[in-house]
Amino acid sequence: MMSAMHTSEETKTALHAVVEEMYDKIVKGEPPTMTLPVRTKNNIGFDSKLGVYKYGKKRSTRDATSLGSAKQLLRALHVVEFIEEMIDAGKSSTLREMYYISEAWGLGKFSSQNESNNLAEDLEVVTKCMREDFKLRPEEDGARMIGNLTLRERNRRGEWMRINARDDVGDSGYGVPYNVEEEKIELLEHDINFIMAIETGGMFDRLIENGFDEDYKCGLLHLKGQPARSTRRIMKRMSEEWDLPVVVFLDGDPWSFRIFASIAYGAIKTAHISEYLATPSATYLGITADDIEAYDLPSDDLSTRDVDALKAELSDPRFADPWWQEQINMMLELGKKAEQQSLAKYGLDFVTDTYLPEKLADLGLA
C-alpha cells in the first residue's frame, strides 16, 4: 500500500517550489506566475496504470498582470507560510478557520470562503500533496461505519485505541475522523465478506435495525450524500488492504450516479489525488433504472435539472462504459427516478429480506 501522506519536509519542499516559481520570475524581471492544471471535465482522462481518472496535460498559468490574479498569488504565499507554521507547531486548522485567520493578512486576505477552499485545492494540485499534509481540515464530517471490523485509532493524546466497529460502538456506529492515513488509523482485522456504502441515514439505520450486517457478514458505511474525502479514503483502504469488494447502494437518480462515479473513478475536483481516494473495484448495486420497473417502485418525474444532469453524464468519460450508457438512457426514457426508501412500499423488511439478497446474489455475494 502506497502512502498518501508526505513527510513534513517533502510537503515544505513542494510548497517552496511554488514560491520559487514566483521569486525566480521576479528576479528575471517578469511578472510572477503560478502554473497549475486545468480543473474541468475537459481535462480528466483515464489513467490505466492506476485505474482511476486523473487530470490531463492541460495547464494554465496565473500571472500577476491583473490585480485579481496578483492577489491570488499573494494569498497563495500567505497560505504557504501559514501551512509551514502549522507543520512546525504541530497544529491543524479547518478551512474556515484559515479563512478567518486571513483577516490578518492585509492585502492577501480572502474575500470569501470559497476563495480559500479553492486556493487550498490549487496548492494540493500543484504540489501533489494532500490537504492532510497541509494540516487543513474540512468542515464536513466523515462517515459512520458499523460491522465486525477492528481498527486502531491514535487519539488526541497520541495513544492507540483498539476499536471494533460492532462491539465497541453504539447504534450510530464508528465515526470516521477527517484524517484516516496510517499515522492516524491502522486496519487490524475483520470478519466480513464485503463493504456496503449507503447514501441515506434512513436506509443505514434500517439495515442496522434489521441486523443486516450480521446476517450477511458485511461492513455498513453511511456516505452522507456526496462522501467526504476521508470516507472515500477509508473505503479505498479497506478495499485494498483487506481485499474486500465494495458495493454501493444509492438512490436511483442522476446525482447518485455522480456519487458513484466519484467513489469508483475519482471526482473532477479531486482528480489530482484520485489514486488515493477512488475505489475502482466498487460496484453499483442500486437503485438502478431497471429496478424502478422491475420492482414497480414509487417514483418521481425527472425535473429538467435531472434531465440535464443525465445528458451531461452521457458525455462524461467516467460513464463511457456500455452498462452506464444503458442505465442513463433507460432513466431518460422512463423519465422517472426513485429513492432507496421507496422499497418500503413492500414493508420494512423487504429491503433486507428480498431486494438486497436478490441484488447481492447477482454479484455472487449472497
Place this chain on the structure above:
Amino acid sequence: MAGTAERMASNQKQVAISEFFEKNKHFLGFDSLPRSLITAVKEAVDNSLDACEEARILPEIKIQITKLDGKKDIIELRSEDNGPGIPKKSIEKVFGQLLFGSRFHAIRQSRGQQGIGITGVVMYCQLTTGRKTHVRSKIATETSAAIVDIGLDTRKNKATKSGEGRELWELPDGTLKEHGLEITAQMKAKYQRGRQSVYQYLRMTSIVNPHADITFIDPDGETHHWPRVTERLPRKVESIKPHPHGIHLGTLQRMCTESTDSRMTVFLRNNFSGVSSRAAKELLAAAEIEEKAKPKLLKADHYRALLEAFQGERMLNNKPVKLLNPPTNCLSPIEELLIKKGLSKTIDSRYVTTMTRAPTVTQGNPYQVEVGLIFGDGMAADKPVEVLRFANRVPLMYQQGGCLLTKAIESVDWRQYGLDQAGGRGVPKGPAAILVHLASTNVQFTSEAKEALADNAEVIDEVRKALLEMGRGLRKHLEKKKKMAKTQDKFELVNDIIPAIAEKAAAILDRPVPNLSGSITRIMGAVISEATTVWNKETKQTDVTITLFNYTTRARSYTLLASWPERAGATMVKNEQGGRKEASGVWAWKLDTLEPGQTITFTYSLTGLERGDWTDTDLFYRGSQEVIGASKMDEKLLEEIRRQEAAANGEDEPADDEPVDDGEEAEPTAAQGSEINADPPAKTGQQTLMGFGGDE
C-alpha cells in the same frame, strides 16, 4: 385688465363657495388627508417665495407641523417667512377671497398662476375644524405687527375676521422682527413620510430655490434644514404682452372691445408682443381688415379672420405673416450651477450634471427647459431613478406617470448612457435622480390639480434634447470612472501587491528581496497620469495634484496640459513648477525627459472658487507615446479656444458659433472642449457646463 379677477370671482359667487370647494377639492389639492397638508404647506411656501421674490428679499422660511389630536387627525401648521409682510388692510383680501391676486392675469412666469392659493387653506381649516386661521403680519414701515384671525363667509365669498389687534413681534433672541408673515392654521390632515410628503415637497422646493433658506420642524420635533446656497435672487420676472400665436378667440374679442386705440395697427403693436409695424400691416392685410379700423368696432367675422392670420392660416402672398418671437426675459430659469448646488445639497452624491436650454417659444408662449442629473453612491441601484419634476420652480408630486416631463424621460433610451432600462423604455433604473424644470409664462397642466404637464410635442422634444445631452455627459463620466478604476487597479498592483509578493516570497525562501523594476515595467508598460482635485477646508482653496509615472523601459518626453476654471474667475497659485498658459483655461508644462521608472508631481491651488465649483481636472498630453489617464491634445480644439478668446477680448459678445460640438461628442477631447469653452453663466446662448466638476 384689473377687472378680470373680480369679475371672475363674482361669477364664482353665484355658486355657494363651500359647495364649489367640496365639489372641486381634488382639483384644489384637498382630496385626502395627507395631501391636504402638503397643499396647505405648498400654498404657504409659494406665497412666501413669491412675495420675497417681488420684494427682492432672500427668503427664510420656517414650517412647523404639530399633531394636536392624533386620533382625530387634527394638525397645526405654522409657517413663517421674512417677506415684506402684508399691510393690515390687505390681509383679509389676500386670505379671504377666492381668485384674488395680481398673479392671475399677468402673463409671466409665476408659481401659483391662480388665486385660489392660501384662501383655500383658510377655507379648508374652517370646514374641517371650524377654526379661523391666525395671521401675524409685520411690514417694515410699522413698529408693531398686525394680528387677525381670518375665516370665510362662504356665501358672500368674503373674509370674516375677529381678534384684530397689534402686537410686538418678538423673535427668540429678543429682537423685533423687521418684516414677515406668519400663518397658524389648524386642519384635519395627516402627516406622512415618503415620496409624497411635506418633507419631500420642501426638499424639492429647496433644490429649485437655491436662494431660499428652509427649515422644517416635523411632528416628532426633529428639525430639517436646507441652507441657502446662493445669495443671488432669481431674476426679476418681467410681464409680457400676449403673443399672437398663443391667443384665444375670446381673449382677442375682449381685448378689442376693451381697447381705446384709434386704429388696428396701433392696437396690434401696443397689445401684442412679437408684432412689428410691418407685421401689423401684413396681419391686417391677410385678415382683410382695414388698417384704420377702430378695434372697438370690429365685427365677429373680423375676430376670426384676425385669429386665422395670427395662426398663419390666412396667408399673405401664400406665406404666413412672419412674427417675431415673444421676448424670453420674462422667464426665470434656475441656471445650471445653481441647480447643481441645489441638487448636491439635498442628495449627497458624487456626480452632478445640469443643462439649461436656451429659452424658446411654443404656441406663442415662451418657455425654457432645465434638466439635472445626479448619480452615485447612496441611492438604490436596483430601483427606478428618482424623478424630480418642477414647473416654474414648483415641485410636482402627484400624477408622475401622466406628466409630459416623465414621458420625455421615458422616451430616452438610457441604456446607452449607462442606466438600466427594460427594453429601452420607461423610467430607467439606477442610483440616480433626474430633475426636469419647465419655466413658462403659461404652463399647460393636464387638469386643474396642476400636478402633471399636458402633452406638447415641441416641449417634449426640447426636454428630450436636454436629457440626451445630459445623458452623454453621464456616459462620459461613467467611462472615465471605469478608466480611472482600471488605472487605480494597476497602481495598486505595482505599488502594493507586487512588492508584497516579492517580500513574502523572499521571506519564505529566506532569500533577499529581489529588485522589482523589471517586473513592474513588464506589467505596466505605459506612462500613467493621475490628477486629484480636492477642496482644502483650511485654506479655502482647491488643491490639485498631478502625477506622471513612466513605467516603460525608455525615457519619454511630453507636454502635459491640465484644464482649470480660468473663466469662472479662478486664479492659479502655488504652482511651483511654473509652466505656461496655453489658452484660456488650459495650463501646460513641458517635460524634456521622463526617465524609465521616474515619477514627476505637479501641484497648484486654485483660489476664487467655492467648495464644489471645481472637482475634476482633465489632463491632456502632447507626445508620441500614449499616457493612460490623459487625452491626446486636440490641436484644432486649442486653436478654436484661442480664436474664441481673441474674439471675446475684441468685443463684448463672445464668438457666436459654438465650439466643437457636433452633437455626437463621442470623442472625449471634443467634450473637454465644450467644458473649457463654457460661456459664463447667465448668457442667453446654449450653455454646456457638462462635467464642470463632478467627480471628487
